[in-house]
Amino acid sequence: MYDALTSRYTFPCPGGGDSRVALSDFRELSRLPGAAHPAVYRVRFACRCGEEHLGLVSHDELDWAPLGLAAGSFLNLMTSRLEDVAGELTDLAARRIQGGDWPWSFFCYPEERPRPVFPSAFFLLTPGGGSLGLAVRCPACAKVSVNLVSEPHVDVPFHHDHEIGVVEHFFADEPERIVDEFAAELHSARFDARRLRLDA
Numbered sequence: 047m048y049d050a051l052t053s054r055y056t057f058p059c060p061g062g063g064d065s066r067v068a069l070s071d072f073r074e075l076s077r078l079p080g081a082a083h084p085a086v087y088r089v090r091f092a093c094r095c096g097e098e099h100l101g102l103v104s105h106d107e108l109d110w111a112p113l114g115l116a117a118g119s120f121l122n123l124m125t126s127r128l129e130d131v132a133g134e135l136t137d138l139a140a141r142r143i144q145g146g147d148w149p150w151s152f153f154c155y156p157e158e159r160p161r162p163v164f165p166s167a168f169f170l171l172t173p174g175g176g177s178l179g180l181a182v183r184c185p186a187c188a189k190v191s192v193n194l195v196s197e198p199h200v201d202v203p204f205h206h207d208h209e210i211g212v213v214e215h216f217f218a219d220e221p222e223r224i225v226d227e228f229a230a231e232l233h234s235a236r237f238d239a240r241r242l243r244l245d246a
């Protein structure tokens with residue numbers, strides 16, 4: 047379902063065939079109630095066919111697969127041998143995280159500071175004007191922040207935009223209101239640039 051070498055998720059397209067999409071093609075994520083081990087997320091994604099469809103992703107596929115933890119095997123062209131890529135990627139990811147380099151980050155507006163995060167904390171994504179509006183529920187303070195980021199900031203683990211846009215708005219806690227406020231704030235363009243340095 048997730049291919050770590052191409053950073054793409056595969057979902058069936060109701061129009062026929064499979065759709066391979068990036069995390070930045072997700073439009074909405076919501077954790078399904080009930081299924082706790084493993085947690086399952088319902089995803090609305092922008093399909094290559096032009097429509098949006100629903101798909102299901104496990105917590106592991108969201109947060110761990112992009113780091114290579116379910117990558118499987120690949121053919122090493124130098125040695126012509128099938129090798130296990132998962133071990134190497136996992137090692138590298140673990141070392142970087144231990145060194146303070148997080149795979150994903152965002153700027154928490156209520157706390158006025160950058161925070162490390164995992165994709166399961168993203169819940170709304172809207173492209174526009176060359177960037178991506180991203181709503182994140184902060185793992186530390188549980189408040190919602192909206193950042194304007196590049197697609198690689200979301201799709202490529204350990205890639206962080208040097209500067210991101212931060213919507214200067216305290217969002218409601220009710221999920222229904224957040225969706226409306228998110229759209230309204232993105233259009234109002236009331237955002238400010240913040241530096242994303244986690245060690246700052």
Ligand SMILES: [Zn+2]
Nearest residue numbers: 059061093095
């Ligand atoms: Zn489709």
Ligand SMILES: [Zn+2]
Nearest residue numbers: 154157184187
């Ligand atoms: Zn926070």
